[in-house]
Structures are given as C-alpha cells and as structure tokens.
Amino acid sequence: MDKIRKYRQMIIEILNNYKEILGRRKNPPIESFFIFDEQNDNYTWLKFGWQDGSRVETITAFIRIIDGKIYIEEDLTERGIATDLMEKGISPKDIVLAFQKPEKRKLTEFALN
Secondary structure, X not given: OOHHHHHHHHHHHHHHHHHHHHHOOOOOOEEEEEEEEXXXXXXXXXXXXXXXXXXXXXXXXXXXXXXXXEEXXXXXXXXXXXXXXXXXXXXXXXEEOOOXXXXXXXXXXXXXX
16 A cells, blocks of 8 residues: 555544544534545544534644645644554654644654655
8 A cells, every 4th residue: 555545544544533432422512524535635623513602613633645744734632643643653754743833843753844
C-alpha cells in the first residue's frame, strides 16, 4: 500500500474512533459532523449546536495531506491527533503541526512543512 493511501486510512480510522465515542451519547446538544474528502485529502470534524443560549460552531479537527505529509491545521482534541498518528507508526517527520507558527515548529520533533 502506498504511503498516501495508508495515511488516508489512518486519519479516517482515528476520526471514526472519535465518532464512535461521540455516538454513545444520547441526544447531545452539540452535534458532530465528520467530512472525509479523500479526493482532495481534507478531513474535517465540525461541531454545531446550541449551548447555554449561544450558538456553537467549531472546527474540532482539520487535517490535510500535502506533498506526502500530514498537516494538522486544527486540533482541539484532548489527546492530540499527532499522538494518535504516532501511535499508529507515523513518523513525526511526516506530521506538520500547521496550527503552530513556523518558528515554534522548529522547536518540536515534528516536520516544519
């Protein structure tokens, strides 16, 4: 299996695990939506709903595959998508924490871009 196809499958598997956990809740006030655009390699977890009289519109996770690397554009999960990916064997050198400033990225074990 080629690297990109493997990365697609792993990202979808990770997000589906979160989806399964959320599915155990009965009638949550905030709904989660998972969008897997494999053709363009964009993977999104959105939350919408109402809480305490206020509208909630959140991008919980947004992940892209660009030039053979996984770019984590947004990650509001407790564990971290990067942690989930590394546990599946993906090298930190193939993960870009795109939500961090480039100058901060060089202080981590992850790819700069």
